Amino acid sequence: MPTPYTPIQDYYQLRHTIGSGGFAKVKLAHHILTGEKVAVKIMDKAALGPDLPRVQIEIEAMKTLTHQHVCKLYQVLETDTKIFMVLEYCPGGELFDYIVAKDRLPEEEARVFFRQIVSAVAYIHTEGYAHRDLKPENLLLDEAHNLKLIDFGLCAKPKGGMDHQLSTCCGSPAYAAPELIQGDEYLGAEADVWSMGVLLYALMCGFLPFDDDNVGALYRKIRKGQYEIPDWLSPQSVDLINVMLQVNPKLRINVKELLCHPWLTEGLAEPIDYRTKYNNNNIDEDCITEMSIHFKKSKNTMINIIKDWKYDDTTATYFLLLNKKRRGKPCRILVPP
Numbered sequence: 219m220p221t222p223y224t225p226i227q228d229y230y231q232l233r234h235t236i237g238s239g240g241f242a243k244v245k246l247a248h249h250i251l252t253g254e255k256v257a258v259k260i261m262d263k264a265a266l267g268p269d270l271p272r273v274q275i276e277i278e279a280m281k282t283l284t285h286q287h288v289c290k291l292y293q294v295l296e297t298d299t300k301i302f303m304v305l306e307y308c309p310g311g312e313l314f315d316y317i318v319a320k321d322r323l324p325e326e327e328a329r330v331f332f333r334q335i336v337s338a339v340a341y342i343h344t345e346g347y348a349h350r351d352l353k354p355e356n357l358l359l360d361e362a363h364n365l366k367l368i369d370f371g372l373c374a375k376p377k378g379g380m381d382h383q384l385s386t387c388c389g390s391p392a393y394a395a396p397e398l399i400q401g402d403e404y405l406g407a408e409a410d411v412w413s414m415g416v417l418l419y420a421l422m423c424g425f426l427p428f429d430d431d432n433v434g435a436l437y438r439k440i441r442k443g444q445y446e447i448p449d450w451l452s453p454q455s456v457d458l459i460n461v462m463l464q465v466n467p468k469l470r471i472n473v474k475e476l477l478c479h480p481w482l483t484e485g486l487a488e489p490i491d492y493r494t495k496y497n498n499n500n501i502d503e504d505c506i507t508e509m510s511i512h513f514k515k516s517k518n519t520m521i522n523i524i525k526d527w528k529y530d531d532t533t534a535t536y537f538l539l540l541n542k543k544r545r546g547k548p549c550r551i552l553v554p555p
Protein backbone atom coordinates (compact mmCIF):
# COMPACT_ATOMS: atom_id res chain seq x y z
CA MET A 219 0.00 0.00 0.00
CA PRO A 220 1.79 3.20 -1.12
CA THR A 221 2.24 5.78 1.64
CA PRO A 222 -0.83 8.03 1.36
CA TYR A 223 -0.03 11.53 0.05
CA THR A 224 0.46 14.11 2.80
CA PRO A 225 1.30 17.80 2.31
CA ILE A 226 4.49 17.26 4.34
CA GLN A 227 6.04 15.81 1.18
CA ASP A 228 5.61 19.15 -0.61
CA TYR A 229 8.22 20.62 1.71
CA TYR A 230 10.29 17.72 3.08
CA GLN A 231 11.91 14.52 1.81
CA LEU A 232 11.06 12.04 4.57
CA ARG A 233 13.79 9.53 5.43
CA HIS A 234 14.10 6.73 8.02
CA THR A 235 12.59 6.61 11.48
CA ILE A 236 14.98 7.88 14.16
CA GLY A 237 12.80 7.45 17.18
CA SER A 238 9.39 6.26 18.25
CA GLY A 239 7.85 7.06 21.59
CA GLY A 240 4.42 6.58 23.14
CA PHE A 241 2.13 8.05 20.51
CA ALA A 242 4.68 9.62 18.20
CA LYS A 243 7.13 8.50 15.54
CA VAL A 244 10.11 10.71 14.64
CA LYS A 245 11.60 10.63 11.16
CA LEU A 246 14.70 12.26 9.74
CA ALA A 247 13.82 14.59 6.86
CA HIS A 248 15.44 17.09 4.51
CA HIS A 249 13.86 20.49 3.99
CA ILE A 250 13.65 20.73 0.19
CA LEU A 251 14.22 24.50 -0.13
CA THR A 252 17.27 24.73 2.14
CA GLY A 253 18.53 21.14 2.22
CA GLU A 254 18.67 21.32 6.01
CA LYS A 255 18.05 18.19 8.11
CA VAL A 256 15.09 18.25 10.47
CA ALA A 257 13.28 15.82 12.77
CA VAL A 258 9.60 15.32 11.92
CA LYS A 259 7.47 14.16 14.83
CA ILE A 260 4.39 12.39 13.41
CA MET A 261 1.34 11.78 15.57
CA ASP A 262 -1.84 9.97 14.70
CA LYS A 263 -4.83 11.90 16.03
CA ALA A 264 -6.94 8.78 16.62
CA ALA A 265 -4.12 7.08 18.56
CA LEU A 266 -3.64 10.26 20.62
CA GLY A 267 -7.26 10.13 21.83
CA PRO A 268 -7.53 12.00 25.16
CA ASP A 269 -3.88 13.04 24.89
CA LEU A 270 -4.58 15.29 21.88
CA PRO A 271 -4.77 18.44 24.06
CA ARG A 272 -1.21 17.69 25.28
CA VAL A 273 0.00 18.10 21.70
CA GLN A 274 -1.75 21.45 21.34
CA ILE A 275 -0.13 22.56 24.64
CA GLU A 276 3.28 21.43 23.38
CA ILE A 277 2.85 23.24 20.04
CA GLU A 278 1.77 26.52 21.65
CA ALA A 279 4.65 26.32 24.14
CA MET A 280 7.26 25.56 21.49
CA LYS A 281 6.01 28.40 19.26
CA THR A 282 6.69 30.81 22.12
CA LEU A 283 10.01 29.37 23.24
CA THR A 284 13.07 30.29 21.14
CA HIS A 285 16.31 29.57 22.99
CA GLN A 286 19.71 28.04 22.22
CA HIS A 287 19.00 25.12 24.59
CA VAL A 288 15.34 24.54 23.73
CA CYS A 289 14.63 22.35 20.69
CA LYS A 290 13.28 24.66 17.97
CA LEU A 291 9.89 24.08 16.35
CA TYR A 292 10.00 25.09 12.67
CA GLN A 293 6.65 24.09 11.21
CA VAL A 294 3.35 22.44 12.09
CA LEU A 295 1.21 20.61 9.53
CA GLU A 296 -2.12 18.93 10.18
CA THR A 297 -4.24 16.58 8.06
CA ASP A 298 -7.55 15.10 9.16
CA THR A 299 -5.74 12.09 10.62
CA LYS A 300 -2.23 13.30 11.50
CA ILE A 301 -0.23 16.10 13.13
CA PHE A 302 3.33 16.79 11.95
CA MET A 303 5.77 18.82 14.09
CA VAL A 304 8.95 19.80 12.24
CA LEU A 305 11.69 20.13 14.85
CA GLU A 306 15.39 20.90 15.21
CA TYR A 307 17.57 17.92 14.30
CA CYS A 308 19.47 16.51 17.31
CA PRO A 309 21.66 13.64 16.02
CA GLY A 310 23.42 13.11 19.36
CA GLY A 311 20.29 11.40 20.66
CA GLU A 312 19.19 11.41 24.30
CA LEU A 313 21.39 12.58 27.18
CA PHE A 314 20.08 9.46 28.95
CA ASP A 315 21.86 7.16 26.47
CA TYR A 316 24.99 9.31 26.63
CA ILE A 317 25.23 8.95 30.43
CA VAL A 318 24.56 5.18 30.23
CA ALA A 319 27.28 4.81 27.58
CA LYS A 320 29.80 6.61 29.80
CA ASP A 321 28.55 5.07 33.05
CA ARG A 322 28.66 8.55 34.66
CA LEU A 323 30.07 11.96 33.70
CA PRO A 324 33.12 13.64 35.23
CA GLU A 325 32.20 16.76 37.20
CA GLU A 326 33.62 19.18 34.57
CA GLU A 327 31.50 17.65 31.80
CA ALA A 328 28.41 17.49 34.03
CA ARG A 329 28.90 21.20 34.84
CA VAL A 330 28.92 22.20 31.14
CA PHE A 331 25.71 20.27 30.52
CA PHE A 332 24.04 21.42 33.73
CA ARG A 333 24.72 25.09 32.89
CA GLN A 334 22.83 24.53 29.61
CA ILE A 335 19.96 22.78 31.40
CA VAL A 336 19.61 25.52 34.04
CA SER A 337 19.73 28.26 31.39
CA ALA A 338 16.97 26.53 29.37
CA VAL A 339 14.77 26.09 32.46
CA ALA A 340 15.40 29.63 33.76
CA TYR A 341 14.43 30.93 30.30
CA ILE A 342 11.16 28.97 30.05
CA HIS A 343 10.27 30.05 33.60
CA THR A 344 10.73 33.73 32.64
CA GLU A 345 8.38 33.01 29.70
CA GLY A 346 5.82 31.74 32.23
CA TYR A 347 6.23 27.99 31.57
CA ALA A 348 7.10 25.12 33.89
CA HIS A 349 8.31 21.98 32.08
CA ARG A 350 7.23 19.41 34.74
CA ASP A 351 8.88 16.45 33.02
CA LEU A 352 12.61 17.23 33.25
CA LYS A 353 14.70 14.07 32.82
CA PRO A 354 17.69 12.96 30.69
CA GLU A 355 15.33 11.37 28.11
CA ASN A 356 13.98 14.87 27.38
CA LEU A 357 17.39 16.42 26.74
CA LEU A 358 18.89 15.76 23.30
CA LEU A 359 22.38 16.42 21.97
CA ASP A 360 22.71 18.41 18.74
CA GLU A 361 25.53 17.95 16.24
CA ALA A 362 27.68 20.46 18.20
CA HIS A 363 27.21 18.41 21.41
CA ASN A 364 24.93 21.04 22.97
CA LEU A 365 21.76 20.13 24.86
CA LYS A 366 18.26 20.86 23.58
CA LEU A 367 15.20 20.53 25.83
CA ILE A 368 12.23 18.69 24.28
CA ASP A 369 8.78 17.36 25.16
CA PHE A 370 6.63 20.21 26.44
CA GLY A 371 3.57 17.98 26.41
CA LEU A 372 3.28 18.16 30.20
CA CYS A 373 4.35 21.77 30.59
CA ALA A 374 2.17 24.26 32.39
CA LYS A 375 1.61 27.93 31.78
CA PRO A 376 -0.41 28.73 34.92
CA LYS A 377 -3.08 31.34 34.13
CA GLY A 378 -2.17 33.33 37.22
CA GLY A 379 1.55 33.33 36.31
CA MET A 380 4.40 31.29 37.78
CA ASP A 381 3.32 32.03 41.35
CA HIS A 382 0.01 30.29 40.69
CA GLN A 383 -0.35 26.88 42.34
CA LEU A 384 -0.64 23.80 40.14
CA SER A 385 -2.27 20.54 41.15
CA THR A 386 -2.13 17.95 38.38
CA CYS A 387 0.34 15.23 39.18
CA CYS A 388 2.50 14.41 36.16
CA GLY A 389 5.98 13.60 34.91
CA SER A 390 8.14 10.58 35.70
CA PRO A 391 8.00 9.38 39.33
CA ALA A 392 11.78 9.13 39.90
CA TYR A 393 12.19 12.83 38.98
CA ALA A 394 8.96 14.08 40.61
CA ALA A 395 9.12 16.47 43.59
CA PRO A 396 7.70 15.28 46.94
CA GLU A 397 4.96 17.95 46.97
CA LEU A 398 3.92 16.88 43.47
CA ILE A 399 3.56 13.18 44.34
CA GLN A 400 2.02 14.14 47.69
CA GLY A 401 -0.90 15.58 45.69
CA ASP A 402 -0.41 18.96 47.41
CA GLU A 403 -0.74 22.15 45.42
CA TYR A 404 2.71 23.06 44.17
CA LEU A 405 4.62 25.67 42.18
CA GLY A 406 5.84 24.44 38.79
CA ALA A 407 9.14 26.32 39.16
CA GLU A 408 9.90 24.66 42.51
CA ALA A 409 9.05 21.20 41.16
CA ASP A 410 11.34 21.82 38.14
CA VAL A 411 14.23 22.66 40.52
CA TRP A 412 13.74 19.33 42.33
CA SER A 413 13.78 17.46 38.98
CA MET A 414 16.98 19.26 37.99
CA GLY A 415 18.51 18.12 41.29
CA VAL A 416 17.66 14.51 40.43
CA LEU A 417 19.07 15.14 36.93
CA LEU A 418 22.36 16.53 38.27
CA TYR A 419 22.69 13.55 40.61
CA ALA A 420 22.07 11.15 37.69
CA LEU A 421 24.66 12.98 35.53
CA MET A 422 27.44 12.61 38.10
CA CYS A 423 26.49 9.27 39.65
CA GLY A 424 25.05 7.29 36.75
CA PHE A 425 22.14 6.12 38.93
CA LEU A 426 19.12 7.76 40.59
CA PRO A 427 19.06 9.27 44.10
CA PHE A 428 15.60 7.73 44.76
CA ASP A 429 14.88 4.41 43.09
CA ASP A 430 12.70 1.39 43.77
CA ASP A 431 10.81 -1.08 41.59
CA ASN A 432 7.83 -0.61 43.85
CA VAL A 433 6.25 2.81 43.20
CA GLY A 434 4.95 3.07 46.78
CA ALA A 435 8.45 2.44 48.16
CA LEU A 436 9.86 4.95 45.65
CA TYR A 437 7.37 7.62 46.81
CA ARG A 438 8.32 6.99 50.44
CA LYS A 439 12.02 7.47 49.60
CA ILE A 440 11.27 10.73 47.73
CA ARG A 441 9.17 12.09 50.60
CA LYS A 442 11.97 11.17 53.03
CA GLY A 443 14.48 12.89 50.76
CA GLN A 444 17.41 10.70 51.82
CA TYR A 445 19.92 9.53 49.23
CA GLU A 446 23.43 8.06 49.05
CA ILE A 447 26.39 10.40 48.50
CA PRO A 448 29.09 8.51 46.54
CA ASP A 449 32.66 9.35 47.54
CA TRP A 450 33.57 10.69 44.08
CA LEU A 451 31.29 13.73 44.48
CA SER A 452 33.06 16.97 45.38
CA PRO A 453 31.87 18.91 48.48
CA GLN A 454 30.57 21.77 46.25
CA SER A 455 28.50 19.41 44.10
CA VAL A 456 27.14 17.68 47.23
CA ASP A 457 26.09 21.09 48.56
CA LEU A 458 24.33 21.99 45.31
CA ILE A 459 22.47 18.65 45.16
CA ASN A 460 21.54 19.08 48.82
CA VAL A 461 19.96 22.54 48.35
CA MET A 462 18.07 21.32 45.24
CA LEU A 463 16.75 18.11 46.85
CA GLN A 464 15.15 19.87 49.80
CA VAL A 465 11.84 18.09 50.54
CA ASN A 466 10.28 21.34 51.73
CA PRO A 467 9.91 23.45 48.54
CA LYS A 468 10.14 26.65 50.59
CA LEU A 469 13.63 25.65 51.78
CA ARG A 470 14.69 24.59 48.27
CA ILE A 471 17.04 26.82 46.23
CA ASN A 472 15.20 28.77 43.52
CA VAL A 473 16.31 29.20 39.89
CA LYS A 474 17.67 32.73 40.37
CA GLU A 475 19.93 31.54 43.23
CA LEU A 476 20.84 28.46 41.19
CA LEU A 477 22.25 30.65 38.39
CA CYS A 478 24.88 32.00 40.79
CA HIS A 479 25.64 28.89 42.85
CA PRO A 480 29.47 28.51 43.25
CA TRP A 481 29.52 25.03 41.73
CA LEU A 482 27.84 26.31 38.56
CA THR A 483 29.81 29.57 38.30
CA GLU A 484 33.18 27.88 39.03
CA GLY A 485 35.76 29.64 36.84
CA LEU A 486 33.20 32.18 35.52
CA ALA A 487 33.17 35.90 36.31
CA GLU A 488 29.36 36.19 36.51
CA PRO A 489 26.16 34.16 36.99
CA ILE A 490 24.96 31.84 34.22
CA ASP A 491 23.44 33.86 31.36
CA TYR A 492 20.07 32.26 30.65
CA ARG A 493 18.76 34.85 28.17
CA THR A 494 17.92 33.70 24.68
CA LYS A 495 20.51 34.44 21.98
CA TYR A 496 17.71 34.82 19.41
CA ASN A 497 15.65 37.91 18.72
CA ASN A 498 12.63 37.16 16.54
CA ASN A 499 11.87 40.87 16.28
CA ASN A 500 14.77 41.86 14.06
CA ILE A 501 14.57 39.67 10.99
CA ASP A 502 17.93 38.71 9.48
CA GLU A 503 18.80 40.73 6.34
CA ASP A 504 20.44 37.90 4.36
CA CYS A 505 17.45 35.61 4.95
CA ILE A 506 15.02 38.31 3.81
CA THR A 507 17.04 38.93 0.65
CA GLU A 508 17.22 35.22 -0.24
CA MET A 509 13.54 34.63 0.52
CA SER A 510 12.27 37.76 -1.29
CA ILE A 511 14.11 36.61 -4.43
CA HIS A 512 12.82 33.04 -4.20
CA PHE A 513 9.22 33.89 -3.31
CA LYS A 514 9.22 36.91 -5.69
CA LYS A 515 8.09 39.35 -3.03
CA SER A 516 9.43 42.78 -2.06
CA LYS A 517 11.67 42.76 1.04
CA ASN A 518 9.04 44.63 3.03
CA THR A 519 6.29 42.20 2.05
CA MET A 520 8.63 39.30 2.87
CA ILE A 521 9.38 40.77 6.33
CA ASN A 522 5.68 41.15 7.08
CA ILE A 523 4.90 37.60 5.96
CA ILE A 524 7.73 36.22 8.14
CA LYS A 525 6.56 38.29 11.13
CA ASP A 526 3.19 36.53 11.01
CA TRP A 527 5.04 33.48 12.40
CA LYS A 528 2.45 31.13 10.92
CA TYR A 529 4.74 28.09 11.46
CA ASP A 530 4.14 27.17 7.84
CA ASP A 531 6.89 26.58 5.28
CA THR A 532 7.81 30.30 5.30
CA THR A 533 8.58 30.17 9.03
CA ALA A 534 10.54 26.94 8.55
CA THR A 535 12.49 28.37 5.59
CA TYR A 536 13.40 31.48 7.59
CA PHE A 537 14.63 29.58 10.68
CA LEU A 538 16.48 26.98 8.59
CA LEU A 539 18.23 29.66 6.51
CA LEU A 540 19.19 31.35 9.78
CA ASN A 541 20.57 28.00 10.99
CA LYS A 542 22.64 27.62 7.84
CA LYS A 543 24.08 31.09 8.30
CA ARG A 544 24.84 30.40 11.98
CA ARG A 545 26.73 27.25 10.97
CA GLY A 546 28.80 29.27 8.47
CA LYS A 547 27.05 27.81 5.41
CA PRO A 548 25.78 30.06 2.60
CA CYS A 549 22.36 31.53 3.41
CA ARG A 550 20.92 30.11 0.19
CA ILE A 551 17.74 28.44 -1.05
CA LEU A 552 18.78 25.46 -3.20
CA VAL A 553 15.76 25.41 -5.49
CA PRO A 554 15.52 27.89 -8.43
CA PRO A 555 12.84 30.57 -7.89
Ligand SMILES: O=C(Nc1ccc2c(c1)CNCC2)c1ccc(F)cc1
Pocket residue numbers: 236237244256257259289305306307308309310311312358368369
Ligand atom coordinates in the same frame (compact mmCIF):
# COMPACT_ATOMS: atom_id res chain seq x y z
O1 LIG B 1 16.64 14.72 16.01
C1 LIG B 1 16.06 14.03 16.81
N1 LIG B 1 16.45 12.77 17.12
C2 LIG B 1 17.52 12.08 16.52
C3 LIG B 1 18.07 12.46 15.31
C4 LIG B 1 19.11 11.70 14.75
C5 LIG B 1 19.61 10.58 15.40
C6 LIG B 1 19.05 10.23 16.64
C7 LIG B 1 18.01 10.97 17.19
C8 LIG B 1 19.56 9.08 17.39
N2 LIG B 1 20.33 8.13 16.57
C9 LIG B 1 21.35 8.83 15.76
C10 LIG B 1 20.71 9.77 14.78
C11 LIG B 1 14.87 14.57 17.54
C12 LIG B 1 14.63 15.94 17.54
C13 LIG B 1 13.53 16.46 18.21
C14 LIG B 1 12.66 15.61 18.87
F1 LIG B 1 11.58 16.11 19.52
C15 LIG B 1 12.89 14.23 18.89
C16 LIG B 1 14.00 13.72 18.22
